Amino acid sequence: MNRLEGKRSVVTGGARGIGYAIAEAFAREGSDVAILDCRDEDATRAARSLATGEVKTVAATVDVSQPKSVEAAFAQIQSAFGHIDILVNNAGIDTNSLVVDMPVSLWDEMMAVNLKGVFLCSKAALPGMIQRKWGRIINISSQLAHKGAAEMAHYAAAKAGVIGFTRSLAYEVIRDGITVNAICPGPIDTELFRNIPPLWRERKLAELPIGRAGRVDEIAPTAVLLASDEGSYYVGATLNPNGGDVMI
Ligand SMILES: NC(=O)c1ccc[n+]([C@@H]2O[C@H](COP(=O)([O-])OP(=O)(O)OC[C@H]3O[C@@H](n4cnc5c(N)ncnc54)[C@H](O)[C@@H]3O)[C@@H](O)[C@H]2O)c1
Numbered sequence: 001m002n003r004l005e006g007k008r009s010v011v012t013g014g015a016r017g018i019g020y021a022i023a024e025a026f027a028r029e030g031s032d033v034a035i036l037d038c039r040d041e042d043a044t045r046a047a048r049s050l051a052t053g054e055v056k057t058v059a060a061t062v063d064v065s066q067p068k069s070v071e072a073a074f075a076q077i078q079s080a081f082g083h084i085d086i087l088v089n090n091a092g093i094d095t096n097s098l099v100v101d102m103p104v105s106l107w108d109e110m111m112a113v114n115l116k117g118v119f120l121c122s123k124a125a126l127p128g129m130i131q132r133k134w135g136r137i138i139n140i141s142s143q144l145a146h147k148g149a150a151e152m153a154h155y156a157a158a159k160a161g162v163i164g165f166t167r168s169l170a171y172e173v174i175r176d177g178i179t180v181n182a183i184c185p186g187p188i189d190t191e192l193f194r195n196i197p198p199l200w201r202e203r204k205l206a207e208l209p210i211g212r213a214g215r216v217d218e219i220a221p222t223a224v225l226l227a228s229d230e231g232s233y234y235v236g237a238t239l240n241p242n243g244g245d246v247m248i
Pocket residue numbers: 012013014015016017018019036037038039062063064065090091092093094113140141142143184185186187188189190191192193
């Protein structure tokens with residue numbers, strides 16, 4: 001307990017699912033938490049539900065794919081918190097299409113939210129972290145970055161891009177006291193996973209060694225580890241809580 005006491009964290013896509021579980025775990029560990037999400041009412045509700053006497057929470061509306069929206073949201077959090085210690089780039093979307101049928105707009109949307117969003121939010125959080133010589137950036141990728149999947153080439157490509165970005169940024173800022181790492185979850189029981197076409201989901205669950213989807217509370221502890229002092233020697237790493245889908 002209290003492994004993040006006194007820290008100020010931002011979780012994008014924190015209104016529900018994996019992001020909310022991470023925000024909840026961070027608050028439990030004593031961190032103030034900002035929930036950034038495009039679902040403004042859900043973000044406000046999530047932030048309210050996490051506030052306690054010791055922990056301050058705020059919500060801000062953001063579309064992580066839009067530079068101006070990201071700048072405005074981070075300015076709002078800076079003025080509420082003073083500074084940001086920990087950023088979790090978790091906001092993401094999932095869609096399905098064979099490459100041969102994929103509209104260019106579907107590809108572009110995936111890259112904008114799942115990859116460009118990670119760049120934009122990291123860029124917004126970095127100057128303060130560099131100035132303070134301390135920071136944690138945790139990027140939520142996916143096991144599909146390693147494995148690939150039919151009908152998800154755009155998703156797998158964006159998530160593999162997140163791993164490349166994570167490693168490259170880790171080189172740039174580790175001497176500034178900032179660690180940058182990625183988490184690659186396997187299939188986790190959230191709205192995102194429930195909205196995938198049933199046949200795709202059934203096939204995925206059938207091939208999983210553990211034989212079931214994961215729970216959000218099986219991902220959040222990995223984020224706490226990377227955010228805390230206990231995680232200080234992870235640099236550009238990819239951690240894989242994935243039910244055995246990819247054994248690396
Ligand atoms: N659920 C899984 O099986 C799984 C597996 C591997 C990786 N992931 C990744 O984990 C992350 C969280 O996924 P989840 O399963 O909790 O999904 P989810 O759909 O339950 O939650 C995603 C959140 O991101 C927000 N969001 C989406 N687009 C946004 C945008 N442009 N700007 C701001 N917020 C936005 C949504 O409003 C939502 O609150 C995603 O990056 C996803 O790709 C999920």
